Amino acid sequence: MTYLETAAQFYSEAAQTPQVGLCCVQSTPLQLPGLQIPLLMQEMNYGCGTTVHPTELGNQPTILYVGVGGGLEALQFAYFSRRAGAVIAVEPVAPMREAAARNLEIAAKENPWFETSFVEIRTGDAFNLPVADASVDIVAQNCLFNIFEPEDLNRALKEAYRVLKPGGRLQMSDPIATRPIPAHLRADEQLRAMCLSGALTYQEYTQQIIDAGFGQIEIRDRRPYRLLDAPTYNLPDNLLLESLDSVSFKVAIPEDGACIFTGKTAIYAGAETFFDDAAGHLLQRGIPAAVCDKTAAKLAVFNPQEIIITDSTWHYSGGGCC
């Protein structure tokens, strides 16, 4: 049996017997006015963060959701798009497709605004998405890609890139590891399926996204996820896993490398407005300007006396202060 088959079997069981708290980091999922989330769906919250960013879902986008689980985030995305077929949910595990369909039927009874036609559940997997090139606004996946071996992760990311429209967004939530996970845990297929041993480090994870062609990454959230404690996992020291929410844009990679926004700002403390002719950055005296990590590093070297670079907040959602 391959590790992907082990994962499919694991999620087939998790579809039939909900495993409360399998992956989640918060007990209550994102609440929205007028949204009732069926109890069964809440019990099948197998996400490790959120990929649904309410302020970024205007204009009824088309969303391709990979790995539907119990249908929780498909329902939350549908809340914003509210039209037939706006959410295409791809799922290879038949019992999971059935569970999601059942949960969405219940949701339709509990939510007057929701119709089951808003979410179309399709058979498929992350490596063969059943939609045309450049056809969706958003691809979302929550706590799935971390279970893939690096070569398969690269395939899945390239497949997401293929189906996104130019400028489209890949919205993900995954565990990352604060140091490399040792081989004996990475080889444990059950732990991998449980989202506990496949995680890459932050640097490896973001590099994989860039290698698939995404030119800009924004980090929406980063928080503790699980502790792999030394005695249980046969480790020399405890190993903390974190959960990372990100949005990656299908835009060209700039010549000097991809932009990753982690919440850093640059503040000019000199006498006059600072203008970086080469890169076009304008810094007004005393006013924080959001900068990507690449620009932050360049500016810090360029003028360390007069340009202050603030730390990553890990909560970036665009723009500066005004």
Ligand SMILES: C[S@@+](CC[C@H](N)C(=O)[O-])C[C@H]1O[C@@H](n2cnc3c(N)ncnc32)[C@H](O)[C@@H]1O
């Ligand atoms: C950890 S669960 C996350 C479910 C859902 N995203 C959530 O937040 O509750 C992973 C989901 O991906 C599905 N899955 C497993 N292998 C997959 C693959 N190769 N391609 C797409 N989905 C897959 C599983 O059946 C399961 O529904």
